[in-house]
Structure formats: C-alpha cells, structure tokens
Amino acid sequence: MQVVIKQLCRRITQSCIVTEHLYRSISSTVSLSRQCLGGDPRSRNIFVLKEIDVMDPKIEEQLAPFRQAVKEQGDIVRQLKADKAPDIDLQRAVAELKTRKHALEHKEIELTPKDNFDRSKMEDLLKQKFFYDQSFAIYGGVNGLYDFGPMGCAVKANLLQAWRNFFVLEENLLEVDTAMLTPEVVLKASGHVERFQDYMVKDVKNGECFRADHLIENSFEKMLTDKKVTAEVKEQIRKILPTIDNMDKDEMGKTLKQFNIKSPVTGNDISDPMEFNLMFATSIGPTGTLKGYLRPETAQGIFVNFKRLLEFNGGKLPFGGAQIGSAFRNEISPRSGLIRVREFTMAEIEYFVDPQEKKKFFKFDSVKDIKLTLFSACNQMDGKGPEAKSLKDAVADGTIANETLAYFMARINLFLIKIGVDETKLRFRQHLSNEMAHYACDCWDAELKTSYGWIECVGCADRSCYDLMCHQKATGLKLVAERKLDKPKTIEVVECKVNKGVMGKVFKKDAKVVTDFITRMEDNELDAMDKILKEKGEFEIKPNDQSFVVKSDMVTVNKFSKTVHVEDFNPSVIEPSFGIGRVMYALFEHNFRMREGDEQRTYLSLPPIIAPYKCSVLPLSNNAQLMPFVNQLAKDLLKCDISHKVDSSTGSIGRRYARTDAIAIPYGITVDFDTIKEPHSATLRERESMKQIRAPISELAQIVYDLANHRRTWDDILNNYPIFEQQESTK
C-alpha cells in the first residue's frame, strides 16, 4: 500500500523531490528541440546555445567511488529480484540502494558550481510587482494559499491558453470542465479515501501538527550540525536519513522515540504518528448525509465521463480527454512557496488507447528523432547520470515502454521549451519499480531544476487500465471500448434475466440492491448460481454483507453460443499531468535576470506568448502633443487583442524601460518628438537585446502582433527597419 500512497501523491505533482545532477552531453537536445519549435524571437534564450556544464574530469574523479557504490548495490537488487528472494531481503537491499543514491546525489550537489541565482531578489521582484502573494494577508494570511495578482494572473492565463493550443487543439483532445465537489463514493472507488494520506504527529499540549517525515528530516539535519550530538549518533542518523521516504507508520514512530524528537516550536512531547487524509471534506446538500470532498486531481472528472467521451468520439479509439482546473490538497505543513500548496491548478490529459496497439503510435514518426534528457531507472540504479537519447532509440531499447508514452513525453518537452523553460534545466526521470504504483507500466516525471532542487512538474505515466477498472467495479457499468475482430468468433454467453415483479414483491426496497448484485455477477458465478438453483431451488447472495435468498422464480439463466464480430476491452490510459503552479514557479526562476553591471535592474525574460503584457506604449515626456499618438497606438493594439500597458508617468525613459522589463514586457513603443513630424513614426525596443528600430506608426501594431505570435523574429525586424540609437529625454 505504501507504494500506492506514494504514487497517488506523485500523480498530483505536489511532491517535492530534491535531488541534483550534473549535466553531460545534452547539447544535442537543444538544437533538436529548437528545430521543432519553429522560430522563437527570444534570441538569448533559445536561438543561442547556452553553455552547458560539461562534466569536469576532476569532479567526476571524486564522484567515481559513489557511482561505483550505487552500481554494486543496484546489481545486488537486480540479482535478488531475479532470484525471487524473500521480500524482506529485497526491501533491505532497496533501502541500502536508496542510501547510496542519496549519498551520490548529495556529493553531486556539493560539487556543482553554484550559479549566481539569488532567490530572495527574485521573490522581491515577484512580490513587489504582485505576480503572486500569500492569500488573506490583511487577515494574517493562510499557509499554502496564494493569490495571483494582475501579472501572475496574466502569465497563468497565457500559459493555459498556450497549453490549450498546444495540446487540446493540436492533439484534438476532448476537453471537459467537471465538478470540483466530488461525492465520497467516487473517491472511494479511485482509492483516494483509503490511501491519499500522509502521517502526522501532534504537539500533545497545544495540538499543533507536523508532517512526521518532515519533522524527522528537519530534526536530523539540525542534529547533524549540533556539536553536542556524538559522532556515533550522527553516523546512525546519516544511515537512517535516506530511508525516511519509505518508512511506514511504525518505523516513523520508533524513529521519533529513538531520537527523542520533540515539537520544534514548543519543545513539548509529540504524539505517535497518525494517518491524515489530505482531502478537504465537506457535505453536499442540506441534509448532511452526502459526504463529499474537493477533488484532489482533475483526472477523475475525465474517467467518470469516459463513456460520454467515447460516444462523442464516435466509439473510436485512440482519443484523449483533457481538463484544466483546480485541485485541492490539505497539506499538513505547506512550504516552498508555490511548490507545495493547498489549492492549485492542474492540466491533465487522459489518452485512451487500445492496449494491443499502444506499442505503436500513429504520430510517433513526427517526434522520433527528438532527443530528451532521460534519467532512466537503470541509470539511477547504476549510479550514472541522465543521458540524451532519441525517442526512437529509447523505445527500441526498452527504456521507454511504448511509442504512445514516448510521443507524449516529446510533446511535454516541446511545450515546456516553447513556454520558456530552460532546456538545460529539464530532465525526465523514470520511476523506479518500487516507486511506481503496482498497476502502472511505466512512469516518467519531467523535472525542472530550481533553487529548491529538481522539482517534479509534469508526470507522464502509462496507467494501464487501472482507473477505468476501478469505476467499472464500483458502478457495475462496463467502461469498455470495442475492437473489430479479424474474423468473427463464436462465444458462449451466460445471460441472466431478472423477474422484477417477483423481486419487488419479495425484497421490496432491497430489490434494487439484489438486482444490482446479480447484474454484476461474472459468467462463472451465474453458472454456479444456476446449478444450485436447479438443485436446491434457492441461492444465497450477500451484497454489502446482507443476506438474501434468491429463488428459482426470480431469475432465468440462459446459456447460448453467439457469433460476434467485435470484442470489448478496457482501454489503457497514458496520463500527462501538469502542475501549473510548479511550472510557473520554475519559469520564473529560469527567466529571472539581472542587467549586466546593475544588480538592481532585475527583470523577467519570459517569452512573448507567456509575458503578461506584450507591449508597452511610452510617451517620451508628458508633452500634450504626444498623447494623440499614444492613444492611437493603444487603439491599434487593442484591435489586434494585444495586451499592452501605457506608462505616461513621469520618470526618465530608461527608468520606465526598467519598469517594463521587470514585468517581462518584451516590446516597447516610444512616442518621441520625431513622431510629430510626418510621416509619423515611433521607436520599437526589444527587451532582451535592448536594441531599437524606428518604424511608421501605422505599421507598429502589426509588427508587435507578428512578433508576439512568433510570426516574425526580432532579427527579421532589425534587418528591415532602421536601427535607432537613443532618445533624448526632453526637447
């Protein structure tokens, strides 16, 4: 069950995996993904290859023994699996493997040259320009809840619009928008009521709650730097530290006791660990009898609509459902800003395929040569790093389970780069078999490197037919598609007709329960019932542990042969699942910049499709003669639905440029005194290069439209209009 809990948590892309890795040989991915994107005017970010940390041989030398240690233990685990060794032995070996992997990762972090990213500077900018901030701050704030201000809200809306165009439109997905309030029965079926939980402990005096694994981790880290703690205890702690993720309730309880861990706030004793379900509960309707939850993921809204969507698609597979929406998770201790929150936006795809056909995918050819940075389970066990591999090769050598999964990994990769993710800080990490849910065939996380480490931002899993089967079992409805048979075949059918009249008379209000139970019986069960009915005239059934006696006059079981041309099957589902808040956070980090030589001039280098405003319009001074041109430009831009900001405040033009850079505005039009002369013209500045051209005022809206929609590049504009050097600030 532990495995399933982890998988459920992971599915909503809320867990935080802080690992770190050095890059090698991924430069080839850059050029390829750029090709697939088409022209992107952000010269600095995509058109110029970034310098990539190539492995320093000296560092590699220091890492070699750590890599070797992981590999040795990985081999032991493999051997135990091959030998079908007892579970307990395997578990021990896996724990040791994890310890060694963590040691390798920590060493890597230690040796990685630090970049000059300054998180507090970025957070200042985001807060000051109200990209986002804590919710209800005037009431003291609530942990884990964030409000997006005008800039953050525009970035989010642009990101979601880009997602819709890239996935829903291009993949012809069937988008739905389903209820967030979800009755308990649905989330029981999906497994969330039973298993979507973390362990927590309480301060025995004031009731304050802590997530047990976080508390152990933080206490350990403190003890490791505490001079009063003996070397022996520190050695013990170092051994246990990497196993915390895998601890069950009892092990956590033992560890807390063993190290005498107290509340870090009050120093009071704490309780034993207890399960805490992470869903927000509420009651639907006035009676208080219909228990519900706020959905913990958007996926279930697609699964429960599977039949309608299949019908909408003319009964044909493959097709994908998609949903963008809010999900909720009552975190015990939210932290790391936007990365672990209680209310967040997801964008999920459930792509339904015939399991017999998922090995091949009809669009795979279009992506097969793209190279991704893959951190395979195998490499993780061998102590190796991620490596760039073409999808064709990755599917051929079995690294990725099938073409359908590989296709969506490619699309995720392309999308992330398109919206401004730094491709040198993007990798796909495969789940190890012990991380993966028992029903999943293969699962990869697109991880983005941030100052918090590698953060899982998009999951991409082959979930086989697990989810639909859950709902099929719970509802008794067949959630299947049909596949044409090569040749007709003859099957044996067992059919059970219920005599509703007799049932109703005998069982009254329970008739439905009995009928439902019989309807859900499998062929062999019906067969058995029929036999006993024929022998004894009655048969006992026990729906929901109640006992009912079915008699011969209530049901008629028929068996016959039938020739069929189609057969039913439960579709597999490939699930790309985006945590939008996390992607946004990584985008901010990847695009945070300082102007050379001026640390105070921080800005965001977001691509035009994501930038909150596409364009600024700045009158050089507040001279009244300039305003008609400013107004005309604003009107022209509005006509093309281009979001823009007029800044006619006082302040030098340089200061106003800095202000528009800070909120990521990629293009700026300045109306100056030459504008007044005929033919009227104005200057256009690009944020990255800070270069300017001069163009006729009548052409500017169209130029910005073309740039913002990636129809022309800035280089193209530079080649076609006269370069402009600098405005004089007044005349």
Added chain:
Amino acid sequence: MQVVIKQLCRRITQSCIVTEHLYRSISSTVSLSRQCLGGDPRSRNIFVLKEIDVMDPKIEEQLAPFRQAVKEQGDIVRQLKADKAPDIDLQRAVAELKTRKHALEHKEIELTPKDNFDRSKMEDLLKQKFFYDQSFAIYGGVNGLYDFGPMGCAVKANLLQAWRNFFVLEENLLEVDTAMLTPEVVLKASGHVERFQDYMVKDVKNGECFRADHLIENSFEKMLTDKKVTAEVKEQIRKILPTIDNMDKDEMGKTLKQFNIKSPVTGNDISDPMEFNLMFATSIGPTGTLKGYLRPETAQGIFVNFKRLLEFNGGKLPFGGAQIGSAFRNEISPRSGLIRVREFTMAEIEYFVDPQEKKKFFKFDSVKDIKLTLFSACNQMDGKGPEAKSLKDAVADGTIANETLAYFMARINLFLIKIGVDETKLRFRQHLSNEMAHYACDCWDAELKTSYGWIECVGCADRSCYDLMCHQKATGLKLVAERKLDKPKTIEVVECKVNKGVMGKVFKKDAKVVTDFITRMEDNELDAMDKILKEKGEFEIKPNDQSFVVKSDMVTVNKFSKTVHVEDFNPSVIEPSFGIGRVMYALFEHNFRMREGDEQRTYLSLPPIIAPYKCSVLPLSNNAQLMPFVNQLAKDLLKCDISHKVDSSTGSIGRRYARTDAIAIPYGITVDFDTIKEPHSATLRERESMKQIRAPISELAQIVYDLANHRRTWDDILNNYPIFEQQESTK
C-alpha cells in the same frame, strides 16, 4: 436584515426571478448597439433587425386595469414614504404593491404570444452533443452539479476569453486569481457567515430537506388547480402568493401550518423553518481549528487585495479589479438546469472610484448615446413596462444614479450582444428600494428572457464603500485611497504610542490583543482615554469582552496640528457581476434553431467567437486522393490557432453539414474532386445562409481566420469569390 439577505443572494446572480414582459419601442437600441459592435458576420442575428413584438392594442386594453392598479398602489407607497409613515403601514402597502405587480406580470405572460421554442428539443441536442450533463451520472448523479463536455467547455473557454478581451484588456482592469478556500474570519466580516442563508424545512421522518419558500410556492400552485380546494381558500392563496419572497421565518412557519403543508414526496409532516447557511464548510489544515468555506462569490478575493492593487496602480483611482473563477453555493434544492447550481463560474469586476467623482466618468462620452431597455424602479411602481432610453438621458433624469454605473451597464449590454444574446430578450431591471441592500445606492440586473422567464444573469450595482469598510473594520487596516486637496489644510492629530516592553511584561500573550485594540481606537476615544489616564492613572478596555487595565506607563498620547496636502477616503465600488453558467444557458436558448421545414435538423447559431469549433474540414468522399488536401487544410488552420474538426466519416455531405451545424460550427470547408485539379480549390460554406463559395485552397485558412475574428463579413466573401451551388456526392 431581510434586505441584506436578499442582496447577498442576488449578488451571486443565482436567484431566479421569473417575470415576463412585452416589448415596446426598443428597435432603436438595436441599430445603436450594432454600430458600437463593429462588423459581425452573423447576418441573421445582428445585421438584420429582428421583428420585435410591438404592443398589440388589444392586449394593452386588457392590461390597462392591471397597470392602473399597480400605479395607484405605487403612489400610496410613495406618499407613505414621503410622510414618513410608521414602518408597519409602509410594509403592508409594499406587500400589496407586490401583489398587484405579480398580478400584472402574470397577466402579461398569459397574453404574450408563445414563440415556438421547444426546450426539450434543445436539451436533447445539448445532451446528445455533450455540451453539458449531470456530474457523476455513472454513480447516480449529484443534483446541482454539472460537467461541461468538449462542446460546452469550448463555449465556456471562448466566452471567458471574449470577456477577458472585452473587459480586462479594453478597460485595463487588474485581473486577479485568488484562493477559493476562505477562512471564516473573512466571510464573517463580509456578512456571509451571518446572513448568506435560506430557510429550509425537513421531513420529520426521513430528514429530506426542502427550501421553505419553494415548498410553499409549489404547494400553493398545486392547490390552485385542485378542485377540492374551496374558492375562498384559493382567494387567500392568491393574496399570499406574491408575498412569499418577503416572508421571514415566523411568517413562513405560520403559512406552512395554516395550509397544513406536508412533504410533497412522502406526505409526512415537516419541521418548522430553520436557517440554513448556503456556504460549503470545510476545515483548513490538519488541526481542525481553522474553519473555512468555499467562497460564495469571487468578489471578496478582490476586496482583500485592494491595497496591493492600489499600489500596483501607483496609488491612483479609478481602477478596476477583476476575477474569473468558481464559486459555490450549497443550494437546498437545485433546479432549472444550469440556472440554479451548487458550483458555478463567475466573472466579477470591482471598479473603485472616488465617491466625489463617480457622477462623472471619463469614458462616458463613448457610450452616452447608446439606448438600453431600462425597466426602472419607477416604471415598475407605476405599472409600466421597460422603455428604451439613452444613457445620457437616463443619467440626466436620475434614472441611473451616476455616469460610472451607466458606463458599465452600456458595456455589459454591448458584451452580451457581441457574444450572441438576442437583444430583444435583454433588459435591465432596477432593484426597488426595498430589494436593495441598505448600503447600495443603485442596482440594476441585466435580465435575459428564457423559457424559465426573465433570468437575472448580470448584476450591476453601485455598492458605495460597504465592502472595503467591512474589511477595514475587521482588520483594523485602513483600506483607503488618497485624494489631493485643492489647498493644504491643518488638521488636529491624536497619536498614541504604545510602550511594547511594558505591555509585554504585564499582559504577556494578551499584549497583542491589547495593542491591536488601542491601535484601532478613534481620535475621540484616545482623547477620552488620555484624560482618564491623566486623572486616575489607569483605564479599562474590553477587547472581545475581556477586561484589561491600561496604565499611564504603557501609552503616550500626543496631540498636535499638522498641515496636510492630501486626505484619505474610502473608495466607492461599482460591481458588474456575471453568472457565466446563466449567460451560457440563455445563449443556448437564444441561438437554438430548427431548419425551415425540417424539425429534426436542430442547430445552434452561436457567433464565431463563441462557437466551439470555428471550422469543419470535410472530404466529400473517403477517396484517398482527397486526404492530402484535408491534412494540408488542417495544418494551415492549426497554424492560425483556429479550432477545427475534420469529419471524414461516411455519410452524405448533407448529413455531415447537419452534424456540424448541430455543434454550431459556423464555417465548413469541403474538399471535393475539383480540388484535385490545379489550381487547387475547395468550397466554403456558411452555417446561417448555407451558401457556399469556391476559393483557392491556399487562401482558405486566412479567410476563415478573418471571418472568425470579425475582420471580414460573410457578405464580403460572397462578393469576392464565385458562388458554388452543390457538390455531387461521388464521382
């Protein structure tokens, strides 16, 4: 308080007002609003004036006595108000006025010629094409929750995008995206915890709940058609029926007893009415001590961010905050499909203005000549119908309170028409003073006529400074803006410095409570405290009913004069509030059509900006030679981000056109056998006229782009390309 309850309910545009009215003289509004919209290619909907029900003199003759009766009573109410008559007399007179208004409205409905709209046919179409349907249907469904399928979801996304362009972009609003989970303290301040409620009764045996007013209404309607009920009782019922809306708990209880009303389902006795708060409660965080609710409206998220938004706007007024998002209301008995649901999308604007300046609005000139259909409070009291009036006149004669409010009413009107609302089924109804919250200055509802009657879909209220004041009072933070004074003035300042050291020592953990209390004291209170402190050396304060004694050494009160150049003020707020689900539902009704002569060919005539797909691409037959052209067209459309649907299924081209009409696709490209010939061309069909032209294949994507974005009209296309008559289905 009754008044406030109604107002709160109304604000979230969930209440259903079923009234009906005949139109007169509104044709002039049509041409005006069309002008302001710019070109719209939907020739049938906007460019051709619709025939409007002009008042039939015979009908007017029958209505005359009803109008007269309303007017007489309206005059009595006015007189009583002018005389400042006792409340009880006024209430009685208002109740009688309502009775007469209802009688007039019922007569009008009775006499209105019925249109041939068939709701069940429309619902069939919407369900079959999965625009929306009940949530969790495979689990039996949940009342009041709906899932939008691919078509509904696309309509909603397009509607919200149009809203964002029309309001956020064009009005430069500051859009936010704030938390739905809201701590109780915030909703206590806003009044929702205390007053956002309906009355319900319970079946005493099985606990089933009914909304008390609905139950009385439904029971009365049944009794009125019951032959066993005496004429005398029916007369009584007719008298009480119109007063139900205004009943308090006791009156409802009395009425239920008087008419011996039972559960309509079981016939069991029912309980006395009880208050039921309509918010969904939950608990935030693991301790269970932080009570929260799902927000009942998006507005509060803007108010609590007022200070951040003001700062973002450089401290300047006016500016507007906006939010699109979900809100939740635990309806006792959801009904009328999308109109009364438990989870719904709102789009709200809070436009903050200096109350001294709202009479004039800087953009009012651009809308002043637009005529709206106004159903003023005055006309309602006089028994008259709505009338078309220019905004200039309506503000001048005091019908609409100020230019700012009038401006937003105009914008709402223009937006609704742009997205496809039938302008003959749109009116603005003013709240009567007894419907309006005590703090609101003026309030109008944009009502759309549907088969459920006139439905309030957009509210537009001048809420004065009520909301910010609520949060200011609760938090002790000044939620104010600054206004420059014409000339500096000298003010007396009373300032209180708290000696935190002494406070902390004496009051320990209560020090914050004491300090907060003192910080919030008004000048005169500080003055009084200072006097007593000087006399007695101590002063008692009672925050939250606890008693604390403040001593002289804890505080220092200073009084001095100060010259100031600015003064603080609490901004007024104008609030346009859209119920998106209701607008969508009305859109579906207003755009539901049947082809002449074929009742089975139902379709939706949504404008291109709202239609789920903009274009279909249909190969005439499944001949392989046609497919490369289909694929090329699909690619071209994708490049322009035009949503489209390829339908290469078998079936005659006519049947496929009917299928694309049903899901409102405005344009259809058909690839036929002439396409193969050079120069390659294909046909383009428009949904409303069903006319077709033939155009070069390379131009088609651009043509559709221009049409879908209102850059060209269909008439223009007809004039520039050869008309095409009909495809032969095979060759």
